[in-house]
Amino acid sequence: MxxxxxxxxxxxxxxxxxxxxxxxxxxxxxxxxxxxxxxxxxxxxxxxxxxxxxxxxxxxxxxxxxxxxxxxxxxxxxxNEGTTQMKIQEVDERTFAEFLNCREEGIVIHDRDIEEMALSAAEGIGLENFKAGHSWIHLFKKRHNILSRKITKMIGTKTKAELKAIEESIVQFHNEMRPILATTPKNKVYNTDQSGFNLEMVSGRTLEFRGMKKVEAVSQRIQATTHSFTIQPIISVDGKLHSPLFVCFYEPAGAPKKFAEELSSFANLYCTWSKSGKLTSGHVKSWFEDVLLPLADAQSNQKSVLLVDKWGGWNQALSLEETVEKLDIHIIPPGATGRIQPLDVFFNRQFKQFYRILSDLIRRRYDGFILSTRKNLATLLSVIFHQFCAPRLVIFV
Incomplete structure (x- = not known):
């Protein structure tokens, strides 16, 4: 210019x-x-x-x-509607605008897509002999702080109308909950959610020499990295993690006779099982009767508030007469749990990450401790859960 x-x-x-x-x-x-x-x-x-x-x-x-x-x-x-340098700048701006649009839509983008966007933009403004080569693409990404990143989650496509409906449901839910939270003691407002854990947790990354094309890691039992068990913690607004922790173990052949005896020493765990390691409506009914309702009774005579996501497995437990009498249950809107459910937003991530770090440490220092066995799983869960219940770790709840 x-x-x-x-x-x-x-x-x-x-x-x-x-x-x-x-x-x-x-x-x-x-x-x-x-x-x-x-x-x-x-x-x-x-x-x-x-x-x-x-x-x-x-x-x-x-x-x-x-x-x-x-x-x-x-x-x-x-x-000519500008100098060559001006047109190159406009190509950059148009390409970046299209990149932002694709990013907003969740579309996967690679260097070849940046090249196609740039060439299309150059053609649109009449910039002849422009080539979006490797050096131009490299500088483009450097200018706009763009890097290749691993995709951490795949989600279904949603229309703008659906996204708008979710946003409106979140606002409506917040408006409904504000007066309730203002008049209910913090120790009487609970949130619970299920979280799946692989029988053997292994980090997805490791340190290795630069340039290595093949990076391998050893697990104690390969099958244990593809099967899982489920935990269901309870937290309250006052920052407490409540005991016991509900745990559903993976028992594909059914639980052995020694199941209860083997796990009876873990006082801060409520242990049950299923052939898939996942919870059913029957498990949830047991959780209500044996874990949550006794906790609600112990606090005061006032009704407790429970926030849960929309899941069909709750229905049987929610119809219990005792549940209706003692709990004021609010369902988090579908599609919004990842944004406004407390356990989803923060605690479950911290708990799972700590479990993974401790698993890596055990594999490195105590290779004789098989992480995926029933009793060792319970030991690891019990120790971590006990640590997270400490008053100084209220900030993690």
Whole structure:
């Protein structure tokens, strides 16, 4: 972009601004012959001529280009709708705008897509011979702080109307809960949610030498990395993690006779099982009767508030007469749990990450401790749960 100097301060002008200033000058037009000749040949007459002193002249450098070839060049820029550099900048802006749009829509983007976007933008503005090569793409990503990142979650497509409906449901839910939370003691407002854990948790990344194409890691039991058990913690608004922790173990062949006896020593765990390691409506009914309702009774005679996500497994337990009498249950809107459910938003992530870190440490230091066995799983869960119940870790709840 050309620069026009006003006094001591350089001010960047667009081509159209430069042409406009030239045309606004007294007796000035873009006729190269007449204006250039006027500038070169006019006398130094104080009454009406041009004073050659650029500090006094009305045709000084801040008014016009005194060289005819410069005027011709600017006219060519205007006719071509900008300089090549300006067009390259516009290609950058259009490409980045399309990148943002794709990102908003959740579309997977690679370097080849950036190349196609840039070439399409260049064609749209008439920039010939533009090539979105590796160096241009590299600089484009560097300018806009763009990197290749691993996809951590795949989600279904949602229309804008569906997303808007979810946003409205979140606002409505917040409005409904504010007066309830304002009048209910913090230790009487609970949230619960299920979280699945692999029998053996292994980190997805490891340190390795640069340039290594094949990175392998060892697990104690490969099958244990593809099967899971489920926990269901309870937290309250006052920052407490409530005991016991409900745990559903993975028992594909059914629980052995020694199941209860083997796990009876873990007082802060309520242990049950299923062939899939996942909870059913029957498990949830047991959780209500044996874990939550006794906790609600112990606090006070006032009804407790329970926030849960929308899941069909709750229905059987929610119909219990005792549940209706002692609990005021509120369902978090579908599609909003990942954004407003307390356990989903924060605690479950911290708990699972700590479990994974401790599993890595055990594999490194105590390889004889098999993480995926029933009793060792319970030991690890019990220790971690006990730590997270500590008063100093209220900030994690």
């Amino acid at each position: 050309d620069m026009c100097v006003r006094g001591d301060n350089p001010v960047a002008l667009s081509l159209s601004d430069e042409i406009e200033e030239l045309e606004e000058a007294e007796d000035y037009s873009l006729d190269v012959d007449s204006d250039a000749d006027d500038y070169v040949n006019d006398s130094d007459d104080e009454a009406g001529g041009i004073n050659r002193d650029p500090r006094k002249s009305k045709y000084s450098l801040d008014k016009m280009k005194k060289i005819p070839s410069e005027i011709t060049r600017i006219k060519a820029y205007v006719a």
